[in-house]
Amino acid sequence: SAVISQKPSRDICQRGTSLTIQCQVDSQVTMMFWYRQQPGQSLTLIATANQGSEATYESGFVIDKFPISRPNLTFSTLTVSNMSPEDSSIYLCSVVAGAYEQYFGPGTRLTVT
Amino acid sequence: AQSVTQPDIHITVSEGASLELRCNYSYGATPYLFWYVQSPGQGLQLLLKYFSGDTLVQGIKGFEAEFKRSQSSFNLRKPSVHWSDAAEYFCAVGFILTGGGNKLTFGTGTQLKVEL
Numbered sequence: 001s002a003v004i005s006q007k008p009s010r011d012i013c014q015r016g017t018s019l020t021i022q023c024q025v026d027s028q029v030t031m032m033f034w035y036r037q038q039p040g041q042s043l044t045l046i047a048t049a050n051q052g053s054e055a056t057y058e059s060g061f062v063i064d065k066f067p068i069s070r071p072n073l074t075f076s077t078l079t080v081s082n083m084s085p086e087d088s089s090i091y092l093c094s095v096v097a098g099a100y101e102q103y104f105g106p107g108t109r110l111t112v113t
Numbered sequence: 114a115q116s117v118t119q120p121d122i123h124i125t126v127s128e129g130a131s132l133e134l135r136c137n138y139s140y141g142a143t144p145y146l147f148w149y150v151q152s153p154g155q156g157l158q159l160l161l162k163y164f165s166g167d168t169l170v171q172g173i174k175g176f177e178a179e180f181k182r183s184q185s186s187f188n189l190r191k192p193s194v195h196w197s198d199a200a201e202y203f204c205a206v207g208f209i210l211t212g213g214g215n216k217l218t219f220g221t222g223t224q225l226k227v228e229l
Binding site for chain 2: 004033041042043044045048092094096099100101102103104105106107
C-alpha cells in the first residue's frame with residue numbers, strides 16, 4: 001500500500017484566485033492521478049501525472065485551468081487557477097502501488113466564494 | 114468507453130442485517146474491478162479488487178464481492194452490517210495504461226445508512 005498526504009486539507013478561496021494543492025507519497029511511484037469530486041457526485045479523473053513528462057489531461061480539463069507539476073517520484077501539485085464557485089469540490093490525488101491498486105489521499109476540500 | 118452503474122443511490126439496512134450493493138460495468142475486455150468506501154470527511158479506502166481467477170473475492174472489514182461475467186456485475190456483500198459501515202461505496206472499473214498503472218472509472222456511488 002501507500003500512505004498519501006495532501007495539503008491543505010481544506011480552504012476557502014475567493015473567486016479569481018488560484019490555489020495549489022500538494023500531494024506527498026511515502027514511497028516512489030511512477031504514476032500519480034488527480035481527481036475531482038463535486039458535491040454529491042462521484043470522482044472524475046482530471047489528469048495523470050508521470051514524473052519527467054507533461055501531465056495527460058482528460059476531456060473537459062485543460063492545463064491552463066489545472067496546471068500540474070511532478071518534480072520527483074514522491075510529490076505532485078495541482079493548481080486550480082482563476083477559480084469560480086463551480087470549482088468548489090474535493091480534490092484527491094492517488095497513486096498506483098502493488099498490483100494495479102490505486103490508493104487515495106484524504107482529499108482537499110475547496111470552497112470558492 | 115468503459116462505464117460503471119450503481120443503480121442504488123441510497124440504501125438503508127438494520128444493524129446485523131445482510132447487505133448487497135449492486136454494480137454493473139461496461140467494458141470491452143476483461144475488467145479490473147474495485148470497490149472503495151468513503152466515510153464522511155475521509156478519502157477513499159480500497160475494500161477489495163478483482164483481476165482474475167476466483168470470481169468470489171474477499172476484502173477488508175468482512176466484505177466480499179462476486180464477479181459475474183455473464184451479468185457484467187460485481188456486487189458487494191456483507192453478511193452482517195455494523196453501524197460503522199455507514200458510508201458511501203464506490204464501484205470502479207480500471208484498464209491498464211501503457212507504461213504501467215491503471216485508469217479508473219467510478220460509479221456514482223451508493224450511500225449506505227445503518228439503522229440501530
